[in-house]
Amino acid sequence: MLHRASTLAIVAVLVGTAACSTKKKVLPPAPPPAVSSTGTTTTAPSSTGSGDTAVATTNLPGSVADFKSTSGSDTVLFGYDSYEVDDTAKAILGKQAEWLARYPNVRVTVEGHTDERGTREYNLALGDRRSSAAKNFLAAQGVDAGRIATISYGKERPVADGTDESAYAQNRRAVTVIVSGAR
Amino acid sequence: MRTLPLLLALLIAAPAAAVIRVDINSGTAQPLPVAVPAFATASAVATEAGTTAALGQQVAGVIAADLASSGLFRPLDPAAFTTTVAPADVTAPQFAAWRTIAAQALITGNVTANPDGGITVGCYAYDVFSAEELARQGFVTTAANWRRAAHKCADLVYSRLTGETGYFDSRIVYVSETGPKTRRIKRLAVMDQDGAGHRFLTNGQTLVLTPRFAPNQQTLTYMSFANNRPRIWVYTIGSGRQEAVGDFPNMSFAPRFSPDGGTLVFSMSQNGTTDIYKLDIASRRLARLTNGPGINTAPSYSPDGSKIVFESDRSGGQQIYTMNADGSGQTRISFGEGRAGTPVWSPRGDLIAFTRLGGGKFRIGVIRPDGGGERLLTNAFQDEGPTWSPNGRVILFFRTAAGRGGKVDLHSVDLSGANERQIKTPLDASDPAWSPLLP
Numbered sequence: 001m002l003h004r005a006s007t008l009a010i011v012a013v014l015v016g017t018a019a020c021s022t023k024k025k026v027l028p029p030a031p032p033p034a035v036s037s038t039g040t041t042t043t044a045p046s047s048t049g050s051g052d053t054a055v056a057t058t059n060l061p062g063s064v065a066d067f068k069s070t071s072g073s074d075t076v077l078f079g080y081d082s083y084e085v086d087d088t089a090k091a092i093l094g095k096q097a098e099w100l101a102r103y104p105n106v107r108v109t110v111e112g113h114t115d116e117r118g119t120r121e122y123n124l125a126l127g128d129r130r131s132s133a134a135k136n137f138l139a140a141q142g143v144d145a146g147r148i149a150t151i152s153y154g155k156e157r158p159v160a161d162g163t164d165e166s167a168y169a170q171n172r173r174a175v176t177v178i179v180s181g182a183r
Numbered sequence: 184m185r186t187l188p189l190l191l192a193l194l195i196a197a198p199a200a201a202v203i204r205v206d207i208n209s210g211t212a213q214p215l216p217v218a219v220p221a222f223a224t225a226s227a228v229a230t231e232a233g234t235t236a237a238l239g240q241q242v243a244g245v246i247a248a249d250l251a252s253s254g255l256f257r258p259l260d261p262a263a264f265t266t267t268v269a270p271a272d273v274t275a276p277q278f279a280a281w282r283t284i285a286a287q288a289l290i291t292g293n294v295t296a297n298p299d300g301g302i303t304v305g306c307y308a309y310d311v312f313s314a315e316e317l318a319r320q321g322f323v324t325t326a327a328n329w330r331r332a333a334h335k336c337a338d339l340v341y342s343r344l345t346g347e348t349g350y351f352d353s354r355i356v357y358v359s360e361t362g363p364k365t366r367r368i369k370r371l372a373v374m375d376q377d378g379a380g381h382r383f384l385t386n387g388q389t390l391v392l393t394p395r396f397a398p399n400q401q402t403l404t405y406m407s408f409a410n411n412r413p414r415i416w417v418y419t420i421g422s423g424r425q426e427a428v429g430d431f432p433n434m435s436f437a438p439r440f441s442p443d444g445g446t447l448v449f450s451m452s453q454n455g456t457t458d459i460y461k462l463d464i465a466s467r468r469l470a471r472l473t474n475g476p477g478i479n480t481a482p483s484y485s486p487d488g489s490k491i492v493f494e495s496d497r498s499g500g501q502q503i504y505t506m507n508a509d510g511s512g513q514t515r516i517s518f519g520e521g522r523a524g525t526p527v528w529s530p531r532g533d534l535i536a537f538t539r540l541g542g543g544k545f546r547i548g549v550i551r552p553d554g555g556g557e558r559l560l561t562n563a564f565q566d567e568g569p570t571w572s573p574n575g576r577v578i579l580f581f582r583t584a585a586g587r588g589g590k591v592d593l594h595s596v597d598l599s600g601a602n603e604r605q606i607k608t609p610l611d612a613s614d615p616a617w618s619p620l621l622p
Binding site: 081083109116118119120121122124125126128129132133136151152153156157158159160161162163 | 481501
């Protein structure tokens with residue numbers, strides 16, 4: 001499954017481990033915060049920070065890295081206490097759906113996350129709302145719902161650890177994680 | 184350790200009308216000065232937990248710390264004592280020596296080794312100025328259980344002087360946290376309410392949240408992400424056995440036991456809607472208590488088991504509701520500015536503690552079950568997740584400091600809003616739950 005992807009595409013390993021880490025017990029190092037603060041698309045950050053990955057190499061078609069670069073991002077963001085899929089998110093999810101249509105054996109889990117400005121149990125439920133909203137959009141674009149699992153992490157797995165609005169905005173997200181079928 | 188029951192000896196005397204009294208609602212303003220000298224022993228006998236003389240010192244120390252932690256008592260510095268307690272003094276104290284240092288109450292007693300290797304701790308309380316005995320009780324237990332005898336003595340003193348039941352012989356379960364926020368490691372941990380006997384229950388490999396005691400305190404219910412399947416589990420403290428509850432396809436979380444221990448109430452999410460369910464443990468019968476829309480979670484039983492308080496965002500934002508235990512009669516009880524969540528019914532039944540969200544802060548508050556009398560008890564950046572002491576007088580919660588990588592730790596506050604203090608833990612801490620009084 002993931003092992004083949006990591007041996008076939010060195011680049012995919014660096015970025016792919018961040019995406020697939022939910023299947024492993026050891027979590028990856030935190031990616032650096034996204035540069036954009038306006039809530040527009042942020043590309044999936046490279047976890048090692050080496051600057052020459054995306055430019056110098058070509059992602060193997062059907063790989064995790066290919067999924068991310070083709071879709072623009074594996075992550076869509078949400079407003080405070082919201083699970084509405086806005087236009088920016090629709091554009092990203094639309095591209096994810098197209099990619100998933102090209103690789104029908106790929107199965108994904110959509111993770112729902114919240115910022116920490118909510119109580120623990122409510123945020124587990126809100127994360128579920130976000131993952132469900134993203135899943136439902138993908139399914140409406142033609143992706144078989146049976147290929148899409150969902151999981152909520154509530155506020156437990158932030159990507160940004162600050163207590164300012166820019167950090168909170170990055171944490172309110174749904175992440176599409178490939179769990180099997182990628183090259 | 185805790186597996187042997189604590190036996191009470193039959194030395195309970197009917198108290199005379201207590202001359203001194205502690206007002207539990209305002210006693211923190213002027214804590215009562217008390218003296219807790221080392222407990223006496225007829226002769227220093229070795230036990231599995233040290234000599235009876237050493238235990239006499241330690242028992243007094245635990246009692247003094249318990250009483251001080253309530254904010255209602257001010258144990259005097261032993262360096263100021265002008266006498267020590269000999270065995271004969273235990274039943275006939277030298278009151279003059281205690282009057283000179285202005286102690287108003289004297290807590291004294293003795294530790295005796297029993298033939299079976301256990302100990303008897305005699306606990307006596309006196310009004311120093313009137314020279315009257317306020318209470319006496321003996322506690323028979325294993326030597327290793329000496330702390331519980333000390334806590335029971337502190338509870339006896341507390342209850343005689345305040346008129347309320349105590350809370351010192353109890354435990355706290357919580358989530359121990361460490362590491363950067365983006366890669367937090369969480370473990371279940373349990374400790375005595377004074378922090379002693381701290382023990383980790385899980386190893387941090389799996390994300391675990393919101394542990395709560397069963398009424399018999401032999402098991403906990405909690406939520407775990409084991410195998411990437413977030414759902415509720417039950418943990419047996421003695422054996423360490425962990426068992427997933429049910430085989431539900433969807434995320435289950437926010438579990439609590441009913442007061443009789445026979446039911447688990449919890450939330451389950453399905454395609455964006457979260458509802459409250461209850462599971463009869465013996466029959467495994469599942470009943471749905473709410474039916475959308477929106478998020479319904481954080482259920483907590485009333486102490487008589489007839490009602491459940493919970494939070495719901497059906498009105499547009501998180502608010503607190505009560506319902507009958509069968510799901511009927513769902514009624515909103517929180518109103519006003521901001522939102523309200525994490526409600527927990529007091530063991531006394533008179534109040535519900537909750538988290539008030541608004542104005543950029545999370546604050547701990549209490550409210551009557553009819554929705555009146557809301558009072559906020561804390562005022563910091565992010566206080567949440569309250570739990571009640573067994574006597575419904577102290578609220579424990581967790582506090583997150585503002586700023587990058589802000590610390591998270593346990594704090595408690597008296598119901599009057601006074602005596603806010605930190606409960607020390609080895610690492611960061613969240614999601615505390617207080618046990619009932621141990622029998």
